[in-house]
Every structure is written in structure tokens, then in C-alpha cells.
Amino acid sequence: MAVKTVIEAIREGMDEEMARDQSVFIMGEDVGQRGGVFLATDGLFKKYGADRVIDTPLAESTIVGLAIGAAANGMRPIAEIQFADFIAPAMNQIIEEAARICYRTNGDLNLPIVIRAPWGGGVHGALYHSQSIEALFAHVPGLKVVAPGTPADAKGLLKSAVRDPDPVLYLEHKRTYRLIKGEVPDGDRLVPIGKAEVKRQGKDLSLIAYGLMLHYCLEAADTLAAEGVEAEVLDLRTIKPLDVAAVIATTRKTGKVLVVHEDNPFAGVAAEVMAVIMEQAFDALDAPVMRLTGPDVPAMPFNHVLEAAFMPSPEKILAKARELAKY
Amino acid sequence: MAVKTVIEAIREGMDEEMARDQSVFIMGEDVGQRGGVFLATDGLFKKYGADRVIDTPLAESTIVGLAIGAAANGMRPIAEIQFADFIAPAMNQIIEEAARICYRTNGDLNLPIVIRAPWGGGVHGALYHSQSIEALFAHVPGLKVVAPGTPADAKGLLKSAVRDPDPVLYLEHKRTYRLIKGEVPDGDRLVPIGKAEVKRQGKDLSLIAYGLMLHYCLEAADTLAAEGVEAEVLDLRTIKPLDVAAVIATTRKTGKVLVVHEDNPFAGVAAEVMAVIMEQAFDALDAPVMRLTGPDVPAMPFNHVLEAAFMPSPEKILAKARELAKY
Amino acid sequence: MATKTAEVEARGGQSRHRALGLSDERALAIYEVMRLARAVDERMWLINRQGRAPFVISCQGQEGAQVGSAMALKPGYDWVAPYYRDAGVVLALGMTARDQMLSFFAKREDPSSAGRQMPGHFGSQRLHILTGGSPVATQLLHAAGIALASRIRKEDAVTIAYFGEGASSEGDCHEAMNFAGIHKLGVIFVCENNGYAISVPQSQQMAILNVADRAAGYGFPGVVVDGNDVLAVYQATRDAVTRARTGEGPTLIEAKTYRFTAHSSDDDDRRYRQAEEVAVWRQKDPIPRYQRYLREAGVLTEPVEAAITERVTAQVDDATEYAEQAPDPSADDLLPHVFARELG
Amino acid sequence: MATKTAEVEARGGQSRHRALGLSDERALAIYEVMRLARAVDERMWLINRQGRAPFVISCQGQEGAQVGSAMALKPGYDWVAPYYRDAGVVLALGMTARDQMLSFFAKREDPSSAGRQMPGHFGSQRLHILTGGSPVATQLLHAAGIALASRIRKEDAVTIAYFGEGASSEGDCHEAMNFAGIHKLGVIFVCENNGYAISVPQSQQMAILNVADRAAGYGFPGVVVDGNDVLAVYQATRDAVTRARTGEGPTLIEAKTYRFTAHSSDDDDRRYRQAEEVAVWRQKDPIPRYQRYLREAGVLTEPVEAAITERVTAQVDDATEYAEQAPDPSADDLLPHVFARELG
Numbered sequence A, B: 001m002a003v004k005t006v007i008e009a010i011r012e013g014m015d016e017e018m019a020r021d022q023s024v025f026i027m028g029e030d031v032g033q034r035g036g037v038f039l040a041t042d043g044l045f046k047k048y049g050a051d052r053v054i055d056t057p058l059a060e061s062t063i064v065g066l067a068i069g070a071a072a073n074g075m076r077p078i079a080e081i082q083f084a085d086f087i088a089p090a091m092n093q094i095i096e097e098a099a100r101i102c103y104r105t106n107g108d109l110n111l112p113i114v115i116r117a118p119w120g121g122g123v124h125g126a127l128y129h130s131q132s133i134e135a136l137f138a139h140v141p142g143l144k145v146v147a148p149g150t151p152a153d154a155k156g157l158l159k160s161a162v163r164d165p166d167p168v169l170y171l172e173h174k175r176t177y178r179l180i181k182g183e184v185p186d187g188d189r190l191v192p193i194g195k196a197e198v199k200r201q202g203k204d205l206s207l208i209a210y211g212l213m214l215h216y217c218l219e220a221a222d223t224l225a226a227e228g229v230e231a232e233v234l235d236l237r238t239i240k241p242l243d244v245a246a247v248i249a250t251t252r253k254t255g256k257v258l259v260v261h262e263d264n265p266f267a268g269v270a271a272e273v274m275a276v277i278m279e280q281a282f283d284a285l286d287a288p289v290m291r292l293t294g295p296d297v298p299a300m301p302f303n304h305v306l307e308a309a310f311m312p313s314p315e316k317i318l319a320k321a322r323e324l325a326k327y
Numbered sequence C, D: 001m002a003t004k005t006a007e008v009e010a011r012g013g014q015s016r017h018r019a020l021g022l023s024d025e026r027a028l029a030i031y032e033v034m035r036l037a038r039a040v041d042e043r044m045w046l047i048n049r050q051g052r053a054p055f056v057i058s059c060q061g062q063e064g065a066q067v068g069s070a071m072a073l074k075p076g077y078d079w080v081a082p083y084y085r086d087a088g089v090v091l092a093l094g095m096t097a098r099d100q101m102l103s104f105f106a107k108r109e110d111p112s113s114a115g116r117q118m119p120g121h122f123g124s125q126r127l128h129i130l131t132g133g134s135p136v137a138t139q140l141l142h143a144a145g146i147a148l149a150s151r152i153r154k155e156d157a158v159t160i161a162y163f164g165e166g167a168s169s170e171g172d173c174h175e176a177m178n179f180a181g182i183h184k185l186g187v188i189f190v191c192e193n194n195g196y197a198i199s200v201p202q203s204q205q206m207a208i209l210n211v212a213d214r215a216a217g218y219g220f221p222g223v224v225v226d227g228n229d230v231l232a233v234y235q236a237t238r239d240a241v242t243r244a245r246t247g248e249g250p251t252l253i254e255a256k257t258y259r260f261t262a263h264s265s266d267d268d269d270r271r272y273r274q275a276e277e278v279a280v281w282r283q284k285d286p287i288p289r290y291q292r293y294l295r296e297a298g299v300l301t302e303p304v305e306a307a308i309t310e311r312v313t314a315q316v317d318d319a320t321e322y323a324e325q326a327p328d329p330s331a332d333d334l335l336p337h338v339f340a341r342e343l344g
């Protein structure tokens, strides 16, 4: 067991999977020689060669469209979208093709594809290098969407995603890449897709989050504890399929839930969590489920004042959690 | 006042707006000579000429991308996407450009664009001619999304959309085109974007819907009335911006709400309605808000048995409403 | 090569197929697939007009382009990514009339989709026919991806992507050709140019006369071929297959052709094209044209023709009867197969 | 025309600008904009390296292509849809050093976005500079749409869309050129080919040597021009503007050039290109090259040069000071302008 950053964990996960399985290969913009703009694939081009680490032209529909064809012909592509913000040119290939192919062939063809996309804000990335895209894709049946927050989960979910028989959108939060360090178990350890994890036990209220917001919630929970409020922190890890059982369990345990994400609220992941709780644990609620999200504006501005105003923060979480605790 | 079909109302709305304002023009696949595959633009090519009713090549990103440029240069384009199912190639232009331009220019440039898209199922259209796309776009800040259900609303909202200074996704339910007839007020009558309408008063429970489902809810409400249950039917008409006040008002009135749509549930419009009620009318609830939606499968199958199994129907609504009434 | 074809034809055409390395049997097999494709299609319209099935989309008129190209492949080894008109392609590669009719009637046994997709949305992993959705042009990138996989594994399988000239307007068409060109993939792009995208004529789709001219912008050859001359299509494809298999890279083949029917059973083509234009093209029907050639070449005798007709009719009858009576899916079939294995 | 340019240059180049109809003043104005673009850019790197601003993206090396083309337009009448490197374009069309610095420091007064977008995302409806987002190639369709609007209203305004050769791989690039070709729109596509899309060299982006060759596939002329020869760029653009203004349709101009800096302040170009290669291109720097020409032509005398340098430095100093001290937006500025008018 060694301490690693999130990006090291992701790189290691890819490296191990490529070594293990010849059918795994990487495609994307600048993933080769350059090692990716975040260096996620650093060293892999040298190690596995130009056939298995392919610098594509600047074209996202190409990246995903090729991945679909290659998967149909026996490969397990890892497709890198340079920033989540630039995934939209590939939406037709992802939503209308990749997500629907298993269903439309009645299971004759399934597509083991991983689409990696760095997402999230707080990096002075402005409107087009800060976006949260999880709700758009989680809404689409036929896709799995994961968003690990810790190095161990990042590696374990990367490996699970590569071995998964279906298209997995693997979201890596840019801000956590080098900020978040943690123990990563040695060896071939998978983290299952579809399983949330309680990252901190508590009995008074539940904070539900993923990605960078997990860490902000844990920070807020520390402060709350000092104030005598024991917050449980549930890390969704996988957004689709949502671990409904874990959501309901924490709701029944605490009766008070706050869902936190950077993405804007309208028909977002928090709305779905609220809907599921409404449907399955209405009787257990001691307060309405609350959400703390990015605002309903098109994307995160560049200027630091505006960026800070946009981003949920430990302080904002704390304020909302206090409100909930008092309800 | 005359009785018209939904498609006649839409055509008339476009015709009147084009006659009124020289800057309004139409672009899309087969909209010219052919009059559109549903004949929505029938006769307009002859009347307004090839300059104002433009047959584009088969390319949706083209249609929306051109609309953005033309709007920036003083025009009011109506862009037709032949089927909602084929809007994905234009998602980059819609989400990353059209929706973000007013915000990113701090209001220097706003885009009066209407994107019309026939949506919805029940027409033997199979996976790619039956889709519901409202949640994907309603999630995106910077877009307005309307989905009228009656001929009067279809015309009034079309005219409002054309005059609106911002991008409006105008969803027309294919199944209602010729099925639904109704009185359409003569003259220049607008229906405001952002306003829901109670289409039937009731005190026992609320059915919230839009598009074809509005009519199924009204049908179910008739049967419920015969059973002694007075259902209020709220037609959202506009999905974004959601008429939260109307949603909360009906919730406070009846205490019991069922939201109905064809779109799959995960992070859909029903989830948002449930979240909003959770946030603003939790205390008024006599039962958990329920939703009846299409299933979480990639899209609606072709075979008639499967299509019927997929579609919400008056019977399914009735069953769920009875459950709610009894709660 | 084009010159050569023309020459052979000029010499009376009696040995064109042999000059192409096609045995008489093979030449007749091509004819029979074309006949079958046409016969199934005609039957579908009949049934549709009787109200027994909701939707048809046709290959009629394009059988030369389809069968001529597909017959240049190794079935089950090479790959195709067809589009919705390509009944002739999939029949050439191992799908049957029953398969077509099962999909037409949307029955559970439909091998392409178990009744989930509209007719014309072919797919079979076993036959190396890539599943097609309705959005046009996506399959060009899939085909490039299939070819990329073959390249990575150092296999010499060839992939053909089929598409209409309408689909060539989509960004994906550009992207697929660009990538294939860069990596000299073993992929062939076959454009069935029938002059219309539903109602929109070619002149409103592009400012050029030949889609094939675009190939130069991607660094590989573009070939224009008479799509209603099945042997010319075969020849162009065979040459492209050789290039592809030996690592020389892609070819774009544009087969000039025409569709005889409306776009689909939901369309009314009288709104946008003249009856005279259709009549002119009917004179160029690829099936009678090839029939004449085979007769003149002495390959298609009366008894052979009669036997083919009998087999085709029998297959269509059998397929119709079988498929119409085959069971529908049940409501329980709605939910499975969203994913490869359902999550526990 | 290309031959003629070469001839004039061969004759010692002393009257190339006059042969192009450029007065001495205009020739100097071109030079001054290039100098200003370079100077603002250099200052930004300095400030960034001092940690006073988080991000730079550069025009350095591409000023010839940018200023040479933009100066062929009527400012405020014609339109441009620039991309993030096009500081030279927008400075030529009326943006100021202050505007650049306000955006660089993301201040409320930034005319492009009030500090919402990264630097390099220019926009001004007043100046007919279309707002740019980060996704590449979308602006090509916007430019076609702008030109379509001009066409519908029977105005002769010309629109230039700027893009890198990397962006040419996107589907939108194909779609924009295809539509513009069909309708012979008054749009010019200027590709600043600097040989790389971040780290990916041209050879991995396309199988051809000249992006301009693609124009043939869209039915209009493609022109390759030395992007570091500002007068050659001016000439090619002027000719294209004439075509566009008179209804003859689009032109694709490929300006071969190079970027001197890393892709942005977040990039390390030593990972993918050799210092020698950069050095070779630095020899071809468009600014000293044009400077030499103007000196030899007797237009750029010592005192004129000194005056220009003084003005440029003063503007950069003023802009830096002004912008750095200008107020940030406040948290209240986060929510407005999602829509044209907020809903009541």
C-alpha cells in the first residue's frame, strides 16, 4: 500500500490493464507523445507503442465512433476526451449509438468502452474547462457513469470500467488530480461499479456527494462534529446505476439528507436522489431533502470572484447542513 | 375561433410570424419543396421563396450552427430538426454555443432562435423516431424548452418562441399532430413562455404532465371523476423555465401529486418537479410525490407489444392515481 | 482499370464476368441475390399497402451497387457497416429472406433486433454485419474503428461502410475519411448516390458533381462507378478490396444510382420529383440490365432463369408466411439487454 | 495572382504594397498592429510568469496571417469569427490593448465577456467580432450563418472564419464549407496552419499536405499562402474578399505559419517538438520580415520605427496598468445574463 495522487492512480490503473489485456488500447487528443494534457497517459506511449496509444485528430466524434467500431471488433478501447466540456461533439455517438447498441441488438453486441473525461471546476478553467456533465449522461439509459473521489476508488473503478462489458463514462475531477492523495491498495484490486461507500459514519444527518465535493463534505463534517453534529458522508462513486440501497439506508439512518454537487440543479443528480428518497423513504424523513449545487447559469466563469461564487465550498455546505440539522 | 389540429396551428403560427417579420426564416431538412416530412412547413416555400425556407443538407450541426450565426447577424431563424431523435449531432452547437452565448458575452449577444423538433412516441416510430429529449435540454442553463399539448398552446407558444430573444427548443409531439384538435383563437394571440396552465380543476390530487401525456391525464381524470376522485390536471406547457409557482400551488391545493412523462425517469423532468416540491411544499404533502414515466431503457421499441409496454397510457395513469388517492 | 471495363463492355460484353475472375456460377449467384432483394422488397410494399405491416424502406434500384460491392468480400471474415437501404448487401453476406421478413414484421426472432428496430436496421455479429441505428453517417466512423481493430491485431480483414450521398453532408463522414486516410486503414467507403436525401436533390446537398472527388482531400483514391452496372461495381470494389487488404489504404467508391420507390412508405415522392425522371431511371434498372448481359453471355438460359425465379418466389413466400406467424415479443421483453449482463 | 506576387517580390520587393493598392500609411498601419499584437502577448507571458495572471494563449508567430487577412476587411461592416489565437485579427478590427488586458486579467470591464471567459475568447457585436467559445470549429458554421443572413438581406458584407488546422478535423469544418459552397456564400475560411494541434503534428491530423486542397471538394477555390508573409496573406484575402463581395462565393485560404510559444501557459512544448524546429521558424518571424521589407521600401524610417515602438509600448503599459487595477466583477455578477432579459 502506498500513498498516491488521483492522477497517478488512474495512470497506474490503465497501465496495469494494458499489460494484462492486449485488447485494451487508448485513443485521444495528445495522449501519445505528449502523455495527455494532464499527463494521465504519461509514459504509456513509450511503453505500449503507437498502435496502442493513438493520438487522434482533434475530433471527439471520431474518438468515440472509432471506439464503438473497435469494440465491435473485439477491442477494449479507452477513449480520452480532453476535457468533459468538449464531449458534446461526440454526443450523437455516445447517446444514440454506444448507449443504445446493446439494447437495439437485443444483446447481440455489447460495447466494452471506457470514455474518460476530466471534469469539474475550481481550477480557473472558466466556462469551457470546468463543466460538470454527469446529469446529461446519467439520464441516458445504456450508459454507466462513475465519478471517483479518492485515489483508491479512482484506480479500482478504472480497472472495473475497463473490464466492464458496457460503455462506462469515467469522470475524473481535475481539481482532485494532484490535490487529493491517499493510500492505494497494491495489486489487482477492483472497486465495483454501482456501489456507493459511506466515507464517514454519522447519525444526525447525511451528506451525499462525489468527486471533489466528497472532500468538501468531509471537511464540513469535521467542523460539524466539533459542533456536536455527527454527519454521515456517503460517496456515491457511481452515479449510474445509482446505489439506491445505500441512499435509502443513510436516509433511514439519519432522516435528514443534503445532496451536494457542482453541476446545476435542474434535473440533476441531486434531483434524482431526492426523487428516489421521496419514492422509497418518504416516511423516514425528518426534514425535506436539501440540495446544494452550482447555480443555474451556463457554466463557471473565469474570474476568481465569480468562480468562488459559483463553486460549492466547505463553508457553503456547512451553512446548509446547519440549517438542515436545525430543521 | 376555429377548430384546428396541432400541426395546422404550428404551420399557421410560422406563417403569421414570417408575414409579420422579414427577419424570420426557416431552415431544415426537407422543409422546402417537400414541406417537411410531417408537412409542418407545407406551402411556406411557395409563399416565401427559397431564401426564407431553406432546404439544408442532411446535417443537424449545420442547421443550428447557421442559426446561431444568422441570429448574431440580425435574423430570427426557425431551425427544424426532422425528428428530436436526430438532434444529437447538433448538441455541441446547442449546448456549448447557443445556450452559453448570452452568458459568455455578458449580454452583448442574445440569440433569438427557435429549434423545432417533433418528439414522443406511440407512432410506431421505434428507437429513433419516438424519443423524448426534454430532460437533456432542460438541464442546460441558457435554453428555454416548451412542449405544448393543444393546438391553441402550440400556436401561441410558437409565436412567443419566435419573438423570444433567446434560444427556445420547441417540442411538438408527433402523436398529437393530427390526433388532437381544438379551438384556436383568431388573431395575434401569444401564450407566454414559462407559464403552466391548470387544464382541469380538482381538489383530491394533481396530475402534472405535458404533450401527449396531458391528454392521457385528462382522460384518466374523467374516469377518476366517475369514481369520485377530483383530479386537477396541470399542463406544464413550458418545461424550462419551470413554472414553480403553479407546481407549488397545485401541490398545496391537493397535497398529492403524480407527475407523468414518456421520457425515462433518471434525472428527468419528474425528478425536478419532485425536488422542487420537496424544497418548497414538503409540509403540504399528504403522500410522497409519485412519477409515472417511460422505463429506463434506451428507447421505445418498434414492435407494437413493446411499444405499448413502454408508453404510459390512461390506464397506467389511472392505476397510479388510484394508488395515490388511497395513500 | 475503368478504361479496361469500358473496353470489355464495348467488345459485346460476353466475357466481362470471366475477365473479372467470376465463374459462371458466381455470376449467377450475384444475379440471384439481386433478384431476391428485389422480390422481398416488392412483397414488403404489397403487405404494407394491405395494412399488415406499418413501414417499408426500399433497396429497389440500388441492388447493383449493393450486391456488386458486397460480393467482393469474404462473408463472415470481412465486415460491413450497412445503412437502411442495404438489403442487397446483407442478403449477399448471409442474411436470409426470413431474417428480412422477421424484422419487417418486428418479431421476436428478428436476428437484427428482436423487433426493437424498424425494418432496414440490419445487424449480426456472427455475419460481421455491424448493427445500424437510424442516425445517418455514424457507421462510417464505426467502420473505421472496425478497420482500426483489424490493423492493431495485424489481420487483413476489410471493412466496407455504406451510406447515401445525403449522409456525406454529416460531419462524421468527414471525420471517418480523415482518420482512415491518416492511418491507411483497410476500409472502403461505398456511397450509394441516388441523387436525393429524401426530397433534397444533390444540388442542394453539395456544390460538386462527384462525392468521390472528396477522397483527394483525405489522401486516397475516389472512384466513380455506374451503380446500376453490377459488374462495374464489383470490379471497383474488388480493386479497392485488394488495396485495403494489402495495407495500401482506403478507397471511396461512389456508385451513381437511383431509388425507384419513395423514400419510405411514409413518403410521397411526387412532391419533389417528376414521374418522367423516375421513368428514365427505370430504363436503367440494374436487374434487367444484368439479366440481358447474362443472357447474351449465354450464362442465363431459360431453365436457369426459371429455377432462380422459383427459388426466389419460394423463399419470399416461405419467409412471409413464417415471419407473419412468428410470435411477437412479450411485454417482458421490454426491459432486458440494456446492458450486457444485468446488474445484480 | 500568386505568380505575380512572387515576381514583385523578386524585383526587390520595393513596391509590393503599392502594387496591392496599399498606401505607405496603410502598410505601416499593418506593421503597427503586428507589433502591438506581439507586444501585448509578450507582456502577458511576463505577467503570467510572475504569477499575476493564471493563463495566456498566444498569437506569437501568427501575426502575419492574422493581420494580413483582417486588414483586407471593412471594420465594423464585414464580420469575423476568430479563434483564441487571433489577437492580431481583433486588434486590426478595433479592439484595443486595454480590451486585451481587461480580458487577460478577467475584469468586469472586459468587453468580450466581463471576465467570464478565458483570455483569447474575443467578441464584440459592435465591432462585428463574433463571440468565440472554446470548442474549436463551431465558429465556421457561425460564419456561414452570418454570411447567409447577409445574403438573405442582399447585403455585401464579407465574413471571415478563422481556425487552426487542428480544427479542420472536426465535422463542423466540413459542414460549414459544404453549406457555404452550395449557396456560394460571401465567407472566407482562413486556416492558420501552424503544424500542430497542441502536440499532434499535422501528419497525424490529415493524410494531405495542404488543407486548402479540401476546397475542391466543396466547389470553391483553395489557396495556399505563406502565412509569415503578411503582404501575401493580404493579397490572397483581398482577392477572396472581392470574390465574396461580388457573389462568386467562398475561398479557403491556408496560411502556413508556426506558433513560437507553447500551446498555452499550461503547455510544455518541449515534450513534442524540437528546439531546432522552433529556431528555424523563428528565422521566419513575420514581423522582422515585414520590417525588413518596409525598410527596404523606404517606408519604415528610423524615426517612424521609433514612434511606433513608443506608441506600442505606451499602449501596452497603459493597458496593463489600467486593467490590473480595474475592478473585478462581484459575486452579484454571477447570475445575470443567462437570458437576454431576466424573466419576470
Ligand SMILES: Cc1ncc(C[n+]2csc(CCOP(=O)(O)OP(=O)(O)O)c2C)c(N)n1
Residues within 6 Å of the ligand: B029, B058, B060, B082, B086, B089, C085, C134, C135, C136, C163, C164, C165, C166, C167, C168, C192, C194, C196, C197, C198, C263
Ligand atoms: C442524423 C439524421 N438526420 C436525419 C435523419 C432522417 N433521414 C432519414 S434518411 C434521410 C435521407 C438520407 O439520404 P441519403 O443519405 O442520400 O440516403 P438515401 O435515403 O437517399 O438512400 C434523412 C434526412 C436521419 N436518419 N439521421
Ligand SMILES: Cc1ncc(C[n+]2csc(CCOP(=O)(O)OP(=O)(O)O)c2C)c(N)n1
Residues within 6 Å of the ligand: A029, A058, A060, A082, A086, A089, D085, D134, D135, D136, D163, D164, D165, D166, D167, D168, D192, D194, D196, D197, D198, D263
Ligand atoms: C472541441 C474541442 N476539443 C478539444 C479542445 C482542446 N483544444 C484546445 S486547442 C486544441 C488544439 C487546436 O489546434 P489548432 O486548431 O491547430 O489550433 P492552434 O492551437 O494550433 O492554433 C485543442 C485540442 C477544444 N478546444 N475544443
Ligand SMILES: [Mg+2]
Residues within 6 Å of the ligand: C164, C165, C166, C192, C193, C194, C195, C196, C197, C198
Ligand atoms: Mg440519397
Ligand SMILES: [Mg+2]
Residues within 6 Å of the ligand: D164, D165, D166, D192, D193, D194, D195, D196, D197, D198
Ligand atoms: Mg495548429
